[in-house]
Amino acid sequence: MATPAPESTPGGMATFNILHGFPEALVRGMRSSFLADSDYHHLTQCETLDDFRLNLSETDYSAGVQDKSSLTPTSLQSAAVDKLVTEFQYLRTQAIEPLSTFLDLITYEYMIENVMLLLKGSLSGRDINELIAQCHPLGMFKESTMRSIPTFESNSKGYSDLYQTVLVDTPVGPYFSQFLQESSDRFGDSRNVLEEVEIEIIKSSLIKYWIEDFAQFVDKLGGETKAIMGDLLKVRADTNAINITLNSFGTPLNEPAMRASDRKRLYPAVGHLYPAGTSMLADVADEDELGRVLELFPQYSSIWNIHQSGSGDKSIDDAFYERDVQQLELAFEGQMHFAVFYAYVKLKEQEIRNLVWISECILQQQKDEINKFVPVFSQHSPWRAKKAGAGR
Amino acid sequence: GKRAIRTTEVVRTERYPVEEATKTRAMADNTCQSEYCNAGWGEVLTHMSPYGYANFGIAFGLGLSVVGAAWGIWLTGSSLVGAAVKAPRIRSKNLISVIFCEATAIYGVIMAIILANKVKKPDEATYYLDNNWDWSGYYYAGYGMFSAGLSVGLTNIASGVSVGIAGSSCAIGDAQDASLFVKILIVEIFASALGIFGIIVGIIQSNSCQFPIAPLE
Numbered sequence: 183m184a185t186p187a188p189e190s191t192p193g194g195m196a197t198f199n200i201l202h203g204f205p206e207a208l209v210r211g212m213r214s215s216f217l218a219d220s221d222y223h224h225l226t227q228c229e230t231l232d233d234f235r236l237n238l239s240e241t242d243y244s245a246g247v248q249d250k251s252s253l254t255p256t257s258l259q260s261a262a263v264d265k266l267v268t269e270f271q272y273l274r275t276q277a278i279e280p281l282s283t284f285l286d287l288i289t290y291e292y293m294i295e296n297v298m299l300l301l302k303g304s305l306s307g308r309d310i311n312e313l314i315a316q317c318h319p320l321g322m323f324k325e326s327t328m329r330s331i332p333t334f335e336s337n338s339k340g341y342s343d344l345y346q347t348v349l350v351d352t353p354v355g356p357y358f359s360q361f362l363q364e365s366s367d368r369f370g371d372s373r374n375v376l377e378e379v380e381i382e383i384i385k386s387s388l389i390k391y392w393i394e395d396f397a398q399f400v401d402k403l404g405g406e407t408k409a410i411m412g413d414l415l416k417v418r419a420d421t422n423a424i425n426i427t428l429n430s431f432g433t434p435l436n437e438p439a440m441r442a443s444d445r446k447r448l449y450p451a452v453g454h455l456y457p458a459g460t461s462m463l464a465d466v467a468d469e470d471e472l473g474r475v476l477e478l479f480p481q482y483s484s485i486w487n488i489h490q491s492g493s494g495d496k497s498i499d500d501a502f503y504e505r506d507v508q509q510l511e512l513a514f515e516g517q518m519h520f521a522v523f524y525a526y527v528k529l530k531e532q533e534i535r536n537l538v539w540i541s542e543c544i545l546q547q548q549k550d551e552i553n554k555f556v557p558v559f560s561q562h563s564p565w566r567a568k569k570a571g572a573g574r
Numbered sequence: 575g576k577r578a579i580r581t582t583e584v585v586r587t588e589r590y591p592v593e594e595a596t597k598t599r600a601m602a603d604n605t606c607q608s609e610y611c612n613a614g615w616g617e618v619l620t621h622m623s624p625y626g627y628a629n630f631g632i633a634f635g636l637g638l639s640v641v642g643a644a645w646g647i648w649l650t651g652s653s654l655v656g657a658a659v660k661a662p663r664i665r666s667k668n669l670i671s672v673i674f675c676e677a678t679a680i681y682g683v684i685m686a687i688i689l690a691n692k693v694k695k696p697d698e699a700t701y702y703l704d705n706n707w708d709w710s711g712y713y714y715a716g717y718g719m720f721s722a723g724l725s726v727g728l729t730n731i732a733s734g735v736s737v738g739i740a741g742s743s744c745a746i747g748d749a750q751d752a753s754l755f756v757k758i759l760i761v762e763i764f765a766s767a768l769g770i771f772g773i774i775v776g777i778i779q780s781n782s783c784q785f786p787i788a789p790l791e
Contacts, residue, residue, distance in 0.1 A: 196735050199649040199742055207656025210746045214660055517743055 184356030184395045185287060187402050188280035194405060198518040205276045206518070209526050212269060213514060215242035216533060216558050225540050226552050234544055238537075255541045262534040267319045270527060280403060284520050286353065287396050288527055292321025293354050294392060297331075298385045304332030305381075320527075323352050357391040364447075383435075383448065386426060390450045393419050397452040406519040410512075414521060417509060419453035421502050424482065427463050427472060428498070436467065454479065481505075496554075503556050507532055508565050511558070529558045624716020625693065628785070631723030632689045635776070638727025639682020642734025642769075646675035649738030654745040661749035668748060668755075671741025674762050678730040678737070678769040685726040685776050689719050694785045708786035715783040722780035729772025736765035 192198055198206075217225075221241050228234040235253045238244070246261035247253060274285050296317040303313040310332050317328070327348055334344040349358050361384065393415055400411045426448050430436045435445050446464035450456065455463065462475045469490075476486045485505060489498035506528065513525035536555040543552040557563070605613070612618045650671045658665045692715070696703075744758040 195739050196645070196649070199652045199738075203649065203652025203742065204656040207653040207742075207746055207749075208659055211657045211660030211749050214750055517746065 184360070184391070185283060185399050188283065188399065190280060191404050192280065192407050192518070192520060195518055201278045202281050202518075202520075205273050205281060206522060208273060208276065209522050210514070212526060213559070216529065217241055217536075219557065219560050219562060222536075222540075222555075222557055222560075225537075228544055231541060231544060234541055243537075253541070255538050255545060258541055259534060259538050262537060263319060266527070266530045266534070269530075270320060273523065281520060281523075283399065284403075285523060287392075287399060288524055289320050290354055290357075290392050290396075291389065292318040293323060293352065294321070294357070294385065294388045296321045296323075296328075297349065297352065297354060298381060298388070300328060300331045302381050327351060354388065354392075357388045357395070360391050361387050383444070386422075386448045389422065390448060393422070393450045394452055403520070406516060407521060410516065410519055410521040411524060414509060414513065414524065416453045417506070419450035420455045420459075420482065421506075423449045423453065423455055423460055423463060424472075424476070424498075427466055428469075431468060438467075454481070500554070500556070503532065503535075504564075507556050507558055508563070532556060533558050620713075624712050624785075627716035628689065628693050628719035628783075631720035632686050632693075633723070634720075635689065635723030635726040636682045636686040638724075639685075639730035639734075639769075640679050642727075642731035643675050643677075643679035643682075644734075645731070646678065646734035646736075646738030646741070647672055649735070650675065650741030650745065653742035657745045657749040663752070664745060664748045664755075668741070668745045670759065671737065671744055671762060674737045674741065674766045675734055677766055678734045681769050681773040682726055682730055685722065685773055685780075688777065689722060689780055692719065692780065692783055692785060694787050697787050704789040706789045706791075708790050711784060711786050715785045718783035719780050722776040722783075725779060726772045726776040730769045733766055733769035733772070736768065737762050740765055 192202060193200070221237070224237045225234060228237060231253045235247050238247050243262065243265065246265050247258070270285070270289075274282065277285055299317060300310075300313055303316075304310070310329055313332075314325075314328055322328075330348050331344065334348070345358055345362065349355050397412060397415045397419075400408055400415065403411075426445065430445055434440060446460070449460040449463065453460075459475065459479060462478075463472070466472045466475055473486055473490060476482045485498065485501040488496055488501040510525040510529050513519075513521040536557065539555050540552055543549065560566070605611070612621060650668075654664070654668050654671070658668075740758065740762045744755065744762065747754040747758060
């Protein structure tokens with residue numbers, strides 16, 4: 183696969199701390215920087231964005247929002263993402279193999295997004311500097327590589343050159359080569375592939391390879407990391423499969439001829455839905471059939487019911503986010519495994535989404551929508567409310 | 575050289591009847607048949623000097639205890655340093671975990687000092703030991719101190735690692751919720767009690783160990 187097998191395992195209870203104790207304790211210390219229920223309460227009560235900024239300056243985000251004259255949701259998002267990236271890079275510099283490869287694998291997802299953004303942007307002729315400014319900071323690779331992407335001509339020869347000279351150097355190059363290999367038997371030549379296949383399908387395929395690569399790496403790590411992280415990746419893969427199917431309704435991908443060949447290729451080869459569920463999903467034509475397939479899998483049937491019943495109140499994305507937060511919080515419950523690092527990045531992202539949502543609601547004065555976010559480590563979460571009577 | 579062998583010869587003729595010795599020699603066909611060779615593992619072990627046993631006991635007791643203590647400090651120290659970056663208030667309180675680990679090393683040092691004081695050389699420098707040497711006391715002392723050292727050493731490895739893992743979780747938990755500290759400390763106290771068991775038993779074992787320094791009257 184793309185990533186080489188780990189040279190050593192994380193180690194059990196008695197040996198984990200020797201190499202990875204410090205980064206793990208750092209991440210667990212950072213857990214206290216998540217916004218608490220009281221913080222969210224204060225933030226949702228704000229009338230203006232200046233109030234919002236005042237309340238934020240009492241939380242861990244104080245450094246990020248201080249040197250801004252006025253706060254907009256976009257600037258808030260970029261400040262919060264920069265804070266996450268600083269913390270992540272601090273962890274990355276303290277990490278030793280195999281933790282460093284694990285952290286790199288977390289960033290490859292953002293790298294894939296950045297590459298596709300640059301490709302798509304250069305196809306539509308946008309300025310390279312603008313595009314680079316829009317890239318996700320966690321997934322940056324060499325500046326020279328990024329600048330050379332738009333310089334290639336957008337014809338078949340240009341694409342194969344692009345791949346052979348530029349993309350193969352990036353850490354996500356192996357995913358590209360896998361994609362080209364598997365498509366070349368259908369399109370005959372790698373030159374034609376990048377032209378003929380839609381950008382979105384390329385991106386979904388790359389994410390699929392990334393998930394499979396990550397799952398294989400985690401599998402070889404073994405122990406508690408394999409148990410917890412493997413489960414998180416399986417859930418991720420299933421979410422992708424369901425979203426691909428749902429989004430393909432009404433597009434050419436949903437035609438019977440395309441379903442088995444094209445859409446089925448996009449489903450990752452890991453996950454609870456694999457292999458039986460994905461083969462069933464490959465034949466699904468509309469939402470009813472999708473619902474019938476998902477009913478066979480209890481953990482997804484409840485999410486599907488939310489989508490079907492309350493389409494105004496909560497979307498399926500919200501249901502997926504809630505389920506994800508629940509599982510990621512559980513990753514913090516056990517010690518001495520790597521999944522906390524992945525959980526930290528994802529939960530911080532969820533928190534950034536929450537902050538942007540609240541600030542947007544304040545900006546647009548839509549107070550009734552303001553509570554539709556999923557707080558992280560909240561005492562009032564639905565899965566914690568059941569134990570409220572047990573005396574916390 | 576020859577003097578040492580004469581000592582063992584004295585031992586052999588006093589301990590085993592002559593027929594037994596020839597029988598064991600005859601049974602082992604392809605082993606060394608000379609009377610200066612060991613005829614089996616039993617003889618190898620009993621021919622090792624009790625002074626050797628005693629000093630190895632001291633070394634194991636001290637060495638293994640320090641291994642356990644160091645292992646525990648690795649485990650708890652790295653977590654303590656990491657968690658203190660975001661929650662500096664836990665710094666001084668959680669040094670108690672490190673002190674518990676250190677205590678297991680101290681048990682090892684105490685045992686080593688006690689044992690080292692018991693190792694005495696004979697009053698008179700003789701070429702070989704007398705016939706009325708206190709052989710039983712001699713061997714008792716050697717074996718007793720060896721096992722006392724092992725008792726202390728092995729229990730302290732377990733205790734040190736255990737305190738280390740508990741201390742690591744204690745530091746991380748304390749960084750999130752300060753009320754957890756005292757409760758998790760109780761877990762560590764029980765873990766360090768394992769080391770105390772080792773040193774108690776070790777002291778009992780080595781109590782009546784006396785190296786004879788003069789022949790019996």
